Amino acid sequence: MSPLLDVRDLRVSFHTEDGVVHAVDGVSYSVDTGRTLGIVGESGSGKTVSSLTTLGLTRSRSTTISGEILFEGEDLNTMSADRLRRIRGNEITMIFQDPLSSLHPFYKVGWQLVEAMRTHRSIPKAAARERAAELLDLVGIPDPRRRVDQFPHEFSGGMRQRAMIAMALANEPKLLIADEPTTALDVTVQAQILALLDDLQRRLGMAIIIITHDLGVVAETADEIAVMYAGRIVERGTAEQIFNSPQHPYTWGLLQSIPRLNTPRGQELVPISGRPPSLINRPSGCFFHPRCPYVREAHKRIDPRLEAVEGDPGHEVACLLEQEVRSRIWRGLQQGRTPAELAALAQPEAVSQTGQAPSLAEGPSA
Amino acid sequence: MVRYIIRRLLWVIVLLIVVSFVTFTIFYLLPSADPAVLRAGRAPNPALIAHIRHVLGLDRPFYVQYWRYIKAVILHFDFGYSYQFSQPVKSLILSRLPATISLTVGAVVIWVSVGVTAGAVSAIRRRSFLDRFTMIGSLVAISAPSYWLGLISLLLFSKDIGKFHIFDGANTYVGLTANPGRWFGSLILPWLVLAASLAAFYARLLRSNLIEAMSEDYIRTARAKGLRERRVIWRHGVRAAITPVVTALGIDIGFLLGGAVLVETVFNIPGVGRLAYDGIQNSDLPIIQGTVLFGAFFIVIANLVVDIAYAFLDPRVRYT
Numbered sequence: 001m002s003p004l005l006d007v008r009d010l011r012v013s014f015h016t017e018d019g020v021v022h023a024v025d026g027v028s029y030s031v032d033t034g035r036t037l038g039i040v041g042e043s044g045s046g047k048t049v050s051s052l053t054t055l056g057l058t059r060s061r062s063t064t065i066s067g068e069i070l071f072e073g074e075d076l077n078t079m080s081a082d083r084l085r086r087i088r089g090n091e092i093t094m095i096f097q098d099p100l101s102s103l104h105p106f107y108k109v110g111w112q113l114v115e116a117m118r119t120h121r122s123i124p125k126a127a128a129r130e131r132a133a134e135l136l137d138l139v140g141i142p143d144p145r146r147r148v149d150q151f152p153h154e155f156s157g158g159m160r161q162r163a164m165i166a167m168a169l170a171n172e173p174k175l176l177i178a179d180e181p182t183t184a185l186d187v188t189v190q191a192q193i194l195a196l197l198d199d200l201q202r203r204l205g206m207a208i209i210i211i212t213h214d215l216g217v218v219a220e221t222a223d224e225i226a227v228m229y230a231g232r233i234v235e236r237g238t239a240e241q242i243f244n245s246p247q248h249p250y251t252w253g254l255l256q257s258i259p260r261l262n263t264p265r266g267q268e269l270v271p272i273s274g275r276p277p278s279l280i281n282r283p284s285g286c287f288f289h290p291r292c293p294y295v296r297e298a299h300k301r302i303d304p305r306l307e308a309v310e311g312d313p314g315h316e317v318a319c320l321l322e323q324e325v326r327s328r329i330w331r332g333l334q335q336g337r338t339p340a341e342l343a344a345l346a347q348p349e350a351v352s353q354t355g356q357a358p359s360l361a362e363g364p365s366a
Numbered sequence: 367m368v369r370y371i372i373r374r375l376l377w378v379i380v381l382l383i384v385v386s387f388v389t390f391t392i393f394y395l396l397p398s399a400d401p402a403v404l405r406a407g408r409a410p411n412p413a414l415i416a417h418i419r420h421v422l423g424l425d426r427p428f429y430v431q432y433w434r435y436i437k438a439v440i441l442h443f444d445f446g447y448s449y450q451f452s453q454p455v456k457s458l459i460l461s462r463l464p465a466t467i468s469l470t471v472g473a474v475v476i477w478v479s480v481g482v483t484a485g486a487v488s489a490i491r492r493r494s495f496l497d498r499f500t501m502i503g504s505l506v507a508i509s510a511p512s513y514w515l516g517l518i519s520l521l522l523f524s525k526d527i528g529k530f531h532i533f534d535g536a537n538t539y540v541g542l543t544a545n546p547g548r549w550f551g552s553l554i555l556p557w558l559v560l561a562a563s564l565a566a567f568y569a570r571l572l573r574s575n576l577i578e579a580m581s582e583d584y585i586r587t588a589r590a591k592g593l594r595e596r597r598v599i600w601r602h603g604v605r606a607a608i609t610p611v612v613t614a615l616g617i618d619i620g621f622l623l624g625g626a627v628l629v630e631t632v633f634n635i636p637g638v639g640r641l642a643y644d645g646i647q648n649s650d651l652p653i654i655q656g657t658v659l660f661g662a663f664f665i666v667i668a669n670l671v672v673d674i675a676y677a678f679l680d681p682r683v684r685y686t
Contacts, residue, residue, distance in 0.1 A: 057586065087592070096590075098583060106681060115593070153681070
């Protein structure tokens with residue numbers, strides 16, 4: 001059976017005055033009912049654009065979209081605007097990063113929920129209002145009957161995101177796309193919102209796509225994770241695979257920039273150096289090469305493709321380093337070494353010693 | 367809210383007293399002409415002028431004149447007698463009010479409907495030919511002074527002196543109750559002239575606000591909900607962008623109710639503005655004083671109404 005949402009080789013480019021922005025460049029992913037897909041990447045990696053495109057919200061004269069977005073076997077990309085509108089907010093819904101600016105400041109929360117319902121189904125106003133209160137209750141907002149008559153500014157940040165979730169659930173969607181749902185919230189509230197999404201998924205059995213720049217957010221909730229960089233997926237696998245044996249230097253960077261309780265005191269978080277590349281003039285070869293500590297000369301010319309990781313079914317990575325070298329570097333990073341120390345491991349002379357790692361790699365614990 | 371309104375109303379009174387004092391002072395220090403001389407006839411003799419001056423109270427010190435005036439206004443709501451018409455200022459203004467209201471209301475209907483539509487269409491079809499055409503047209507309309515536009519429109523379209531005899535010209539105003547058809551016909555040109563620059567201003571105001579509103583996150587939410595684009599624009603976009611337009615509308619209506627001096631003068635419509643103009647021409651202090659106070663009253667009340675309306679337009683605004 002085909003998955004609920006199956007995105008195949010999606011490409012989105014915007015034609016701007018400065019040039020063509022290749023926001024999404026050949027991305028494929030799928031998610032099934034009851035499953036959660038995490039899409040992780042920095043801002044500008046194309047993760048939001050790919051999901052907005054799913055809903056047809058990037059369509060415009062200056063946008064070129066190609067590829068297939070199969071939802072229950074139907075291609076959303078070629079669907080008429082009006083048919084897609086009927087699916088949007090109904091079968092596929094979306095919540096956004098900043099819950100204050102995402103709710104209309106001039107309308108009561110209940111009104112906004114009722115509007116979401118009555119757009120897609122003919123339901124009497126009173127019944128819709130009743131259901132709005134039930135939905136607020138469902139997402140854990142206390143005193144929902146009073147709350148439906150309040151304005152968004154009378155809600156706290158976490159409450160607003162709960163209200164957004166309630167609105168997204170109003171029509172019992174099959175797929176919920178959460179774009180940075182917790183980024184604007186306090187850490188404790190973040191955890192609550194993630195737990196709520198998890199709980200709702202179990203009760204309502206929908207598919208969820210969580211888009212985030214923070215691997216920590218998807219650690220607990222996602223079944224599969226796709227790591228995006230510069231409009232492409234650079235690594236994909238189950239959450240377990242991504243966290244236990246990450247293969248891509250960019251994924252390592254993301255993992256190392258998460259603070260952990262068990263990080264030894266005094267050890268600094270390692271940020272990924274450099275900035276995300278321009279999507280107009282993209283780097284040659286591997287898009288990550290200008291920021292990759294393990295870059296070789298050849299990587300500046302060769303464009304890596306997503307390939308299966310040997311001995312790890314379902315795990316794919318787009319990296320030109322040999323798998324053996326990658327595992328050695330990751331082990332080194334886990335032992336607390338810095339990328340600068342490990343960079344030599346990636347160089348051809350080190351690899352040519354047929355697996356014999358130079359002394360540098362044999363840390364005290366080896 | 368009630369306390370807020372009461373407080374504001376008290377300030378209105380203070381403000382009006384200040385306005386009256388300033389007007390009085392300006393007229394006293396810089397009179398356009400001696401009112402007593404103007405009223406003394408073709409061959410005035412000094413005794414007559416002195417007599418008139420005494421009758422009008424102009425021989426008393428400045429502060430006594432002002433005190434008499436303001437006392438009558440506050441205690442008896444009496445704005446004095448016009449020097450030139452020898453009638454109470456209050457009844458003169460009230461008799462001129464219907465013409466001013468007619469002019470204002472008709473112009474409001476035109477400029478709001480034209481301005482809001484043009485602004486919304488321009489914002490949504492941004493950078494299109496229609497948008498550019500509207501914006502250039504509005505720039506021209508804003509730049510054209512209404513007296514100039516009024517005279518040009520008369521020279522082009524009025525039935526008497528125009529090149530194309532389409533609309534009634536100047537001097538044709540009749541009351542609504544006297545003859546509705548002629549009332550309407552006589553006001554078409556004044557309405558259009560008065561509305562032109564305001565419609566242009568409102569179009570530009572709404573356009574810029576709507577462009578900003580349409581890039582807001584809640585518009586993306588509205589689209590993600592699957593709303594029809596028309597609903598996204600009008601219920602979500604325009605609703606958010608209209609607040610400053612309503613503010614401007616309140617102030618502009620208040621301002622025009624005080625008398626559209628230029629348009630009323632060009633078209634010779636017997637409104638409050640025309641009365642003020644005549645008062646200035648004839649050094650008729652009570653008329654000037656009365657029309658200025660009257661105009662100021664409408665402006666401050668309009669401001670108050672706008673501020674109160676704000677609380678209803680934007681639920682985030684609360685007054686205490």
